Amino acid sequence: EVFTALVDMEDLLDTEHVLIDTMQNYLRAEEQKIEYLKRYIDHYKEQHNKALEDPQLYLSNPINAYTLVKRLTADWSQVETLINTNVNADALANITYFKENMKFPGDEDLNGAAVALMRLQDTYRLDTSSLARGELNGVKYSAELNAADCFELGRQSYNNGDYYHTQLWMEEAESRLKSERNRTVDYGDILEYLAFSIYKQGHIAQALDLTNKLLEIVPSHSRALGNRLYYEDQLKELKQKEPLKRKGDDGTDDIETNGVKFHKPNYEDPYGRDLYEALCRGEVSSPIEVQAKLKCYYLTKNHPFLKIAPFKVEEAHLDPDLFIYHNVIADSEIETVKRLAQPRFQRATVQNSETGALETAQYRISKSAWLKEIEHKHVADIAQRVADMTGLSMETAEELQVVNYGIGGHYDPHFDFARREEKNAFKNLGTGNRIATVLFYMSDVAQGGATVFPVVKTALWPKKGTAAFWYNLFPSGDGDKRTRHAACPVLAGSKWVSNKWIHERGQEFLRPCTKERPPEDLTA
Template sequence: MNKNLVIILFVFLCSQSSYSELYTAVAELEGLLHTEQVVITTLGNYIYAQEQKMLLVKRYVEAYVDQYKKASKDIQTYLQNPINAYLLVKRLTTDWDVVQDLITENTAEEFIADFDNLKSSLKFPSNEDLNGAAMALTRLQDIYRLDASSLANGEINGVKYATELTAADCFELGRQSYTNADHYHTQLWMMEADKRLKREIHQTVERSEILEYLAFSTFKLGDVGLALTLTNKILELIPTHERALRSKVYYEDEIAKINSVQRKGEDESIGTIQNNIEARLLYGPLCRGEIRLSDEILAQLKCRYVDNGNPFLKIAPFKVEEAYLDPQILIFHDVMADHEIATIKALAQSRFQRATVQNLNTDTMVAIQHRIGKVAWLTNTEHKHVKDVVHRVEDMTGLTMETAEDLQVVNYGIGGYNDPHYDFARKGEKNGFKNLGIGNRIATVLFYMSDVPQGGATIFPYLDVALWPKKGAAAFWYNLHSSGEGDKHTRHAACPVLVGSKWVSNKWIHEDGQQFRRPCGLKRPSPEYTA
């Protein structure tokens, strides 16, 4: 009977593999709370029948219940916090694996039947989701300079948002970093796990396991001496630890080889790794709001009402704010109503797919780690609200929508972001937008469909411009000079969402049909502007 239970549970969990990449959109995580509720209920019934022999299982269920109650008070706020999202995924991956091991000692037909009946309607996260959620937290650490101890306390920029992490939670973050060969974050989170383990009455992880990962990551960061010290601590706990005994010999040999060479200290090694991380994230200061436009530039920017010669807009003109002058970046305020946003979100969520980018070598669309979010495309004919928004873009820009792409809707996931990129096709791209037959992307309209409490700015690194999401507003800029050449100063990025759920929609406008609306210029741009 016990073997049957193991087999059925294994098949059940494997059958959920189609729900991978739940971490890439906050909206996708909502289904996991329903899964957690079902897990609580089913396991609760199982414990009732097996209570005397299943005390450890009951402890896990109580933890599930505690978190579910907190989430139920405000599901959106709960899921929008990256730490809560990580813990939700962890509870339904590694923690759930532990629960499975415990329940195989006893079985109940009702327990198997309940899961067998419900498995087709439940969402379970995959190990890929757990790894993605962990990577998102470490990404947020780097870009927003968040302290591991504060994050483990549930604090983000001094605000208490989430449940504190246990030693096991921190250990899992470190282990996921190790899986990604990220030894810097492995070291940070294993050190935090070790600190928390010392304060736990009921210890959630073995210290020898923490020390083993910590020793190896420290060695990879260049500190062989400290790696040896940590390995010796493992052997104090478990003198027969086979891997530690082998590592001890190896580290001693390495120290002997470099004994005549001065070894770099631990702090210097970590500092070097940190500098390398910052070098890859040059837009960090803009995302953190540390860079502002000069007073001279700000003094030239204005706000105004615009009607674009439209008789109807004489009565209700657009409220336009200048964010930059050359290239011109405008913010249109209050151009998408709440009911339109609700409709567009609902239409998009039912068809979400992982966001992709174009591979310049193969001209195929691929999902990669520097764009974390889920997207859907909506046509004008799907709903009146979509049609109204698209018509509004034409009124805002004065450009025809006849050759524009469908409305792209994006929901960013845990730590969701997009690296610096251009919206227009560059000369080095194999096909660009040739297959569309409507020319290059002349302009971009980016609607913000949610407020974001922390993070999530749209930044232009070459201009030192940061646009902060404001629900109902839209940003507009030309990607091409009037000569038709790409404006490389429009290179932009989406900063990681620190707290909240970021919803945006893009309307990309193409060249064809704009000949009389934005006539070509005779003057070519200066070399520094040529893409």
């Protein structure tokens, strides 16, 4: 699939270019064919009308007698040949060839791109109409969506069983359709999807109203007729039951009405979705007393060279410590890393915590590749810099991972270390767990794409050339649950990062371990 990384999408523009050319050539050939046929018919008509003025006189002329026969034999066979010429055969052959030889998105891509849009809509609370106008948080980026585009987004959501977004997008399609002079989609189709998605969310009376509206337009619509009876029956049944049921007294925050859940956001649960999304929107931060203790400083230890060119370090959180290093990767290094990684990009995988197998998942959408130090001086320099930044040994560190996130690309909250109960691949490496993470930001991101730490309510915003650094483990070797973090969906722009995962072995003297165990509720 191509939608998972923005760089791969660039190839699609080449594909589109070729398709436009093909279409244009085809159209030109069709037009020429029509042009020839028109010329023949003009000629036929002219001669025919002349003959009709005085048929006998016309035919008494041997030339005319001859041309009449010719028109109906030789000329006519040329007309037939022309009519039979398949100008589209060439075009079709071309298209088949391109489909095999160029990068073409498939249904999976269309679905992935639609799901990504829905994720953005939810995370960033984008209102459907603004999105349809091509606006993201008040910034206009693109052309508008027409009714058919909105309808397709609704249809994709419907196929995914996501009736909430089906309703939003079908309603948008309906409102857009009203102002379209050349209607791009059938109103009846919209109503049908709308009615069913509303029914699926538990609003039977409303679904019935919409179905009746559809039947006013298409009285013989057989599915609608069937649905009307069904909805009427359901309503009768429901009337006999208790109409309202309130949940929420049992400790959950969801209120239920006729089987439909209304969600009341909870920004206090560090493992909940609401806090994560609020952090992505930049609406939540750590308490002001916590922020007041944060400092910026120059780091000069770890390497003699740092006395001359120290690292600029900014504390983003203390205990657990999260550091930002400014200007630690050069543009030229970034270019090298991107250039080497891109041809090797694979859809990023995650480890199944039960089986230990690597697999793709909806909760991590990006493309990634791994680079070895021997491949390029710049890759080796970056590893050395990580050693200088952290004071840790790179002996057992993983290769440099390079990542690009596409439309709505993200990585849901996770730990970088392997938890106690996890079957993990690190065991076989014999290098211990991932003691620390260094994450380089290799691009600015226009909107979205923060790295967020819900437990400590901290968001790091990507800035090209900076890097984040934190320890995943306590000195005891226990995983620090407070380091749980996520990559928020990219709303606009392209996000490139690379990371170096540093392992335990080799750090015994650099970060001595302690026997003292942290409290049980902070470890995993």
